[in-house]
Amino acid sequence: MTAVRTALVTGAASGLGALAARRLAAAGWDVAAADLDADGLAATARRSPNTHVRVCDVADAEAVNALVSEVGAVHRVVHAAAVGPMVPALEQPLPDVEHVLRTDFLGTVHVVRATLPGMLERGRGELVLFSSLAALLPVPKTSAYAAAKAAVNAYAEAVAAEHAGSGVVIRCVCPRQVDTPGFRAAASADPAATGRMRGVPPGLVLDAVDRSLAARPAHDLYVLPDPLTRAVARARRWLPGPTARLVGRVTLSR
Amino acid sequence: MPPDAASDAAPDAAPDAIPEVAPAPAAHLIQGDRVTLPVEIRDAAVASAMFPIPAAAAQAVIAYSGLEVARPLAGRAICSLAFVRYADGDLGPYHEFAVAFLVKGTPRIGAFIHWLPVNQAFTLEAGRAIWGFPKEMADIHMDLAARTKRCLVRVDGRTAIEMHVRPGFPVPSGRGVPSVDAYTSMNGVTRRTPWTVSPSGVRMRLGGGTYLRLGDHPVAHELRALGLDHARALSAATVDRLRMTFQEAVEARP
Numbered sequence: 001m002t003a004v005r006t007a008l009v010t011g012a013a014s015g016l017g018a019l020a021a022r023r024l025a026a027a028g029w030d031v032a033a034a035d036l037d038a039d040g041l042a043a044t045a046r047r048s049p050n051t052h053v054r055v056c057d058v059a060d061a062e063a064v065n066a067l068v069s070e071v072g073a074v075h076r077v078v079h080a081a082a083v084g085p086m087v088p089a090l091e092q093p094l095p096d097v098e099h100v101l102r103t104d105f106l107g108t109v110h111v112v113r114a115t116l117p118g119m120l121e122r123g124r125g126e127l128v129l130f131s132s133l134a135a136l137l138p139v140p141k142t143s144a145y146a147a148a149k150a151a152v153n154a155y156a157e158a159v160a161a162e163h164a165g166s167g168v169v170i171r172c173v174c175p176r177q178v179d180t181p182g183f184r185a186a187a188s189a190d191p192a193a194t195g196r197m198r199g200v201p202p203g204l205v206l207d208a209v210d211r212s213l214a215a216r217p218a219h220d221l222y223v224l225p226d227p228l229t230r231a232v233a234r235a236r237r238w239l240p241g242p243t244a245r246l247v248g249r250v251t252l253s254r
Numbered sequence: 255m256p257p258d259a260a261s262d263a264a265p266d267a268a269p270d271a272i273p274e275v276a277p278a279p280a281a282h283l284i285q286g287d288r289v290t291l292p293v294e295i296r297d298a299a300v301a302s303a304m305f306p307i308p309a310a311a312a313q314a315v316i317a318y319s320g321l322e323v324a325r326p327l328a329g330r331a332i333c334s335l336a337f338v339r340y341a342d343g344d345l346g347p348y349h350e351f352a353v354a355f356l357v358k359g360t361p362r363i364g365a366f367i368h369w370l371p372v373n374q375a376f377t378l379e380a381g382r383a384i385w386g387f388p389k390e391m392a393d394i395h396m397d398l399a400a401r402t403k404r405c406l407v408r409v410d411g412r413t414a415i416e417m418h419v420r421p422g423f424p425v426p427s428g429r430g431v432p433s434v435d436a437y438t439s440m441n442g443v444t445r446r447t448p449w450t451v452s453p454s455g456v457r458m459r460l461g462g463g464t465y466l467r468l469g470d471h472p473v474a475h476e477l478r479a480l481g482l483d484h485a486r487a488l489s490a491a492t493v494d495r496l497r498m499t500f501q502e503a504v505e506a507r508p
Contacts, residue, residue, distance in 0.1 A: 019297075019341060026339050026347035027396065028373050047287065047346030047376045203299075203341075203494070210399035 004050075006030045008067075008074045010058055010111060011081035013040025015180030016130065016202045020078045023206060025051045032071040034058070035081065058107030059099075061114075068114040076126040078209075079111045082145075084132075086186050086193050089143035097144045104148035105155070112159060116168065123167040128209055129156050133176045133229050137236045137243065139251040141193045149174075153222075160221050171212055173223040175205045176232065195250040200226045280502050284380045291384070295343035295498040300453075301403035301419040302336035302352075303464040303487040307480045315476055316355055319439035321366050321506075324356040332356040332488070333480065334365065335417060335466070337405035338496075339398055345381070348374035349394035351407045351415060353473060357437060359506070360446070366437040369473040371407055371414070385447045385503040386440035403492055413469030415477075419490045422459030437506060445503040455494025463490045 007024045011017030012033035018040065021033045025048045034056040035041050045051040056067045058081045068074065082104045085096065108129055119125025135153045138146030156172040163170070177183050179199030187194040208225035224230045235243040281290045312323045312331035323331040334354045341347055353369040371392035372378050381387035393408040407415045436447040464487040468474040477483070 022341045022347040023339065026341060026349055026374075028349070028393070047344070049285075049346075049375060051347075203297075207399035210397075214397070214400070 004028065004030050005075040006032065006071060006073060007076040007078065008032045008034065008071055008111075008115065009078045009080065010034045010056075010107075011079070011130075012044050012053075013037035015080070015182055016178060016205060017078065017080035018044045019202045020080060020206055021045075021051060022048070024076070024078075029076075032067070032074070034067055057103075058110055059102040061106075061110045064107075064110040064114045068118075073118055073122065074115050074125070076128065077111060077115050078128045078130075079108060080130045081107055082130065082149075084142070084145040084182065084186070086141040086190055087144075088141055092144060100144040101148050101151075104145065105151040108152045109155060112155075116159070116163070119168045120163065120166055125168045126213055127168060127170045128213075129170070129172050131156070131172050131174045133174050133224075133232060135174055136233050137247060139193075139195075139247055141190070141251075156221060160219070164219055167218075169213060169218045170221060171209060171223050172221050173205065173209055173225065174229065174233070175200060175225045176229045178202050178205055193251055195247075200229070282380070282384050284383060285376055287376075289344060289380055289384065292499040292501045293344040293380075293384070295340060295345075295496070295500075297340075297342035298493075298496040298498065299339045299341070299398050300336055300493040300496050301398070301405070301417075301491070302334060302493075303417070303419060303466070303490040305333045305335070305466075305482055305485050306330040306488050307333050307482065311480050312355055315480065316357070316366055316368060316439075319357075319366055319437065319444045321357045321359060321364075321437055321439075321444065323366075324358050324364065326356070327488075333477070333482065335415075337394070337396060337403075337407075337417065339396055340377070343498075345377040346374060348372050348377045349396055349405075350377075350389075351392070351394055351405060351417075353477070360435045363432065363434045364437060365434055366439070371409065382440065385436070385500065386438040386443060386445050387436075388438065388440060408469075409471050412471070413467075414471035414474050415469060416465075416467040418465040419492055420459070420463040421492065422457040422463060422490060425456045425458045425491075427454045427456055436500075438503070444506045446506040447503040448501040450499045452497040453493040453495070456491060458489060458491045460489050462486050 007029045009017050009021040012021040013035035021031050021044050025031045031051045034054045038055050041053040045053045054067050056063050131152045132149040134142050134146040135149035160170040177199040179201050183199045205225040212223045224233050281288045309325045309331040336352045338350045350372045354365040354367050357364040357366045370387050370389045372389050373394045378389045381389040395406045397404040401421045403419045405417050434449045436449045438445050468478045468483040
């Protein structure tokens with residue numbers, strides 16, 4: 001048997017995180033699966049002797065540090081934990097805005113600060129941070145979420161630049177809507193706000209991450225997983241005004 | 255026979271006809287956990303290929319089962335090789351490699367499972383105890399994210415089999431759920447397991463498209479004797495998402 005590698009997966013109770021944890025467990029990794037939802041974690045780890053569950057709020061820096069020191073040397077981090085309520089900016093209570101920023105942005109900061117030093121010490125590691133296409137192209141009702149994810153992108157770019165050539169590979173994954181329980185709930189509650197779009201299957205997003213880790217150069221930070229995501233990101237870059245107006249029209253409920 | 259007597263009947267009292275209804279729901283205790291039947295697989299990814307082989311030699315390989323190989327192609331038998339990543343299913347997450355031969359004796363497709371290495375202990379014990387699947391512990395590396403799917407099976411640090419499957423053409427997923435009978439033979443007992451498969455995201459190709467290298471393992475030596483080292487496949491297929499059910503095994507009397 002080859003040496004067993006350890007992965008830390010946040011948001012592992014459902015959606016992208018759950019599938020990432022299961023695929024890594026299937027491949028024989030030792031998986032530390034973290035989330036706030038204990039029942040969801042138990043479902044992810046069912047009959048998987050190499051998956052270990054930890055209830056942890058990524059918004060709590062001390063909890064994340066404790067988790068990482070318990071898990072030990074982590075070779076790959078898949079940070080998928082996030083919240084994304086769909087609310088118009090002025091109707092979103094301030095504590096909710098803070099909660100989104102604390103979980104999505106500071107959660108990422110906490111995970112990076114807890115795991116990156118060990119990776120740098122070992123001279124290798126893979127840090128996969130889930131962001132969103134919303135970071136590049138905010139749409140109505142995603143103000144706090146899109147702001148938090150834009151902050152994740154900026155943070156990831158700066159951290160990656162600081163540690164270029166270190167042997168640690170950082171990926172910032174910016175998918176469009178992913179077909180997860182969270183997206184389905186949002187889409188059924190407010191079909192217009194999600195543009196009546198079908199989410200991209202989470203397996204395809206994870207395939208794109210795997211391909212990027214296997215074949216792309218270390219400095220290639222961003223992963224835009226599917227053709228539509230890439231097209232929108234490109235249009236946003238070259239035709240920012242018309243793209244924003246088009247996407248705004250598609251996603252604004254009337 | 256009254257319906258409730260059917261499940262209690264001794265195997266030798268069963269009629270020759272294959273019962274349409276599976277025996278009453280049963281449960282097996284595996285590593286302290288109750289596994290109820292049918293076992294369901296909700297998300298698996300597969301790459302597979304079929305190879306024409308000399309029928310007499312194939313018959314000699316599976317003689318221990320008492321079954322007879324099917325000879326669909328001008329007297330030649332078929333060996334089917336497949337690798338599977340189980341992401342979400344009742345036996346937990348794991349990787350598997352299957353060596354099977356098409357056999358006669360059932361109105362459905364009959365596949366005799368000759369070797370079934372897996373990389374996780376729970377499914378190993380469950381597969382052997384519940385159905386007599388010839389599961390053996392192995393290191394199974396897979397790349398299912400790239401266009402060409404790759405698998406490397408190593409047992410005790412030595413390569414047993416390496417297979418690559420190049421992408422084929424998309425095939426519409428049929429509405430019908432194909433029924434297959436999986437045959438096993440362990441400790442002199444040959445058993446038949448009703449098995450349903452429901453694939454989506456299927457790609458197929460005829461003739462070639464695979465790479466097969468046989469290494470150093472008793473089963474690899476058997477396959478080499480059948481002419482399979484670097485053999486050209488009759489057909490190959492990949493499945494993005496496969497759902498399956500496995501019923502209780504019944505003793506088969508060929």
